[in-house]
Amino acid sequence: xxxxxxxxxxxxxxxxxxxxxxxxxxxxxxxxxxxxxxxxxxxxxxxxxxxxxxxxxxxxxxxxxxxxxxxxxxxxxxxxxxxxxxxxxxxxxxxxxxxxxxxxxxxxxxxxxxxxxxxxxxxxxxxxxxxxxxxxxxxxxxxxxxxxxxxxxxxxxxxxxxxxxxxxxxxxxxxxxxxxxxxxx
Numbered sequence: 001x002x003x004x005x006x007x008x009x010x011x012x013x014x015x016x017x018x019x020x021x022x023x024x025x026x027x028x029x030x031x032x033x034x035x036x037x038x039x040x041x042x043x044x045x046x047x048x049x050x051x052x053x054x055x056x057x058x059x060x061x062x063x064x065x066x067x068x069x070x071x072x073x074x075x076x077x078x079x080x081x082x083x084x085x086x087x088x089x090x091x092x093x094x095x096x097x098x099x100x101x102x103x104x105x106x107x108x109x110x111x112x113x114x115x116x117x118x119x120x121x122x123x124x125x126x127x128x129x130x131x132x133x134x135x136x137x138x139x140x141x142x143x144x145x146x147x148x149x150x151x152x153x154x155x156x157x158x159x160x161x162x163x164x165x166x167x168x169x170x171x172x173x174x175x176x177x178x179x180x181x182x183x184x185x
Contacts, residue, residue: 109182
């Protein structure tokens with residue numbers, strides 16, 4: 001996936017400025033596709049020159065005007081074409097897993113603190129996801145109709161929740177395995 005596609009999806013969900021996009025990447029999209037503010041602004045500029053996005057100046061009181069971006073027809077067409085392309089399953093590159101295997105050649109128990117730190121990060125992220133799910137998807141639609149945007153956002157969030165739960169369980173197992181070496185077992 002190119003950053004352009006993540007930006008197009010975000011702008012279709014809600015038009016916004018480069019700053020607002022960067023904030024969305026920090027709060028939600030960034031959990032599965034990361035980008036720096038500089039990368040977002042650079043890609044927005046390219047997308048503007050390619051006419052994938054429309055830009056309108058929004059006056060602000062006491063501050064410089066801001067640019068608000070929305071998806072133009074060529075951007076929708078590019079996203080549609082990309083959505084129809086096959087996507088290869090992703091390979092996992094996991095530094096901690098390499099460290100865990102390498103711990104057999106040093107002191108395995110010395111890695112317990114690092115595993116616990118990772119586990120806390122995943123626990124915190126899971127809590128964040130669950131709070132977002134409760135806030136954004138707690139009540140079913142009152143008309144009984146499914147909104148594709150809402151349902152697909154929730155499907156991605158459920159995937160994140162499942163991933164964090166799996167990581168926490170795996171790290172529990174790793175920590176228990178490492179602890180056996182701490183006691184000489």
